[in-house]
Amino acid sequence: xxxxxxxxxxxxxxxxxxxxxxxxxxxxxxxxxxxxxxxxxxxxxxxxxxxxxxxxxxxxxxxxxxxxxxxxxxxxxxxxxxxxxxxxxxxxxxxxxxxxxxxxxxxxxxxxxxxxxxxxxxxxxxxxxxxxxxxxxxxxxxxxxxxxxxxxxxxxxxxxxxxxxxxxxxxxxxxxxxxxxxxxxxxxxxxxxxxxxxxxxxxxxxxxxxxxxxxxxx
Numbered sequence: 001x002x003x004x005x006x007x008x009x010x011x012x013x014x015x016x017x018x019x020x021x022x023x024x025x026x027x028x029x030x031x032x033x034x035x036x037x038x039x040x041x042x043x044x045x046x047x048x049x050x051x052x053x054x055x056x057x058x059x060x061x062x063x064x065x066x067x068x069x070x071x072x073x074x075x076x077x078x079x080x081x082x083x084x085x086x087x088x089x090x091x092x093x094x095x096x097x098x099x100x101x102x103x104x105x106x107x108x109x110x111x112x113x114x115x116x117x118x119x120x121x122x123x124x125x126x127x128x129x130x131x132x133x134x135x136x137x138x139x140x141x142x143x144x145x146x147x148x149x150x151x152x153x154x155x156x157x158x159x160x161x162x163x164x165x166x167x168x169x170x171x172x173x174x175x176x177x178x179x180x181x182x183x184x185x186x187x188x189x190x191x192x193x194x195x196x197x198x199x200x201x202x203x204x205x206x207x208x209x210x211x212x213x214x215x216x217x218x
Contacts, residue, residue: 005178009033009044014053017070017212022079022205024057026050027214028071030191034062046071061087064161066178069096069196070214074204082204087158093200096153096163097142097216099193100172101185104149108140111166115159124179125161127169135159137166148175148188163194193218 008031015027026046028034033045050057050073057073058080074080086092114132118124126132136156143150149172153163161180167173168180175181176189195216203210 007033007037007042007044014049015214017214019054020205022075023083023203024050024054024073024075025199025212026071026073028063028068028196030066030068030195030217033065034071035059047073060084061158063196064164064192064194066176066192067096067194067196068191068217070199070212071196072199072201079204083201086201090156090158091202093198094155094196095198096155097195097197098151098153098163098167099175099189099218100149100151100167101175101181101188102147102149102172103144104141104151104172106141108138109170111135111137111139111170113166113169115162115165117160123160125159125165127165133157133159135162135166137163164192189218191218 010029010031012029017027018025028046035047036043036045047059056075060072060074060083063071072083074083113127114129115125115135116128116132118126134157138154140152141149142152155162164174164177164180173181173185175185175193176191178186197216198213200211
């Protein structure tokens with residue numbers, strides 16, 4: 001098991017990207033849980049902060065605590081069902097921005113590696129070709145530095161830690177990744193360099209395709 005860090009969530013105001021009668025879209029900061037943890041000290045989270053201002057808000061999906069970026073909440077039960085089915089049926093288009101260790105040689109590619117929880121070391125995930133669940137990520141290089149690469153990641157499935165494990169698997173761990181990174185990779189950034197930048201869904205009221213964006217803070 002990975003020893004948890006002392007939880008010190010950022011004390012920032014809600015960053016509301018969009019709100020209407022049935023939908024809320026927010027920009028979650030890195031370091032804040034999406035939902036409450038089991039321990040009393042892990043109760044502070046985006047879900048409860050949102051409900052303090054929007055009591056009717058209903059959870060639709062989650063982001064890792066260390067990942068920042070776009071999260072959607074529903075404001076009615078029908079909207080929650082509608083959005084949940086979109087995620088389940090992979091009708092949601094997601095684009096993440098990441099900074100990774102090393103200089104990626106190719107301009108683009110796909111990682112297609114099945115994943116499963118690494119039980120002795122949970123919450124870590126691992127590649128397992130026998131019993132892992134299908135996981136696929138398309139990626140594209142945006143900018144190369146001397147020792148790092150800025151990348152666009154498009155998960156085609158939604159497995160836990162998918163982007164983190166897939167980048168590690170191709171030899172380019174995401175900077176600041178305290179789960180999968182070496183000491184040097186962890187020290188290279190003050191937070192996980194992974195941000196959910198773009199989210200495209202069908203609006204639950206009418207079905208129009210709508211796109212939201214939140215600029216990366218790194």
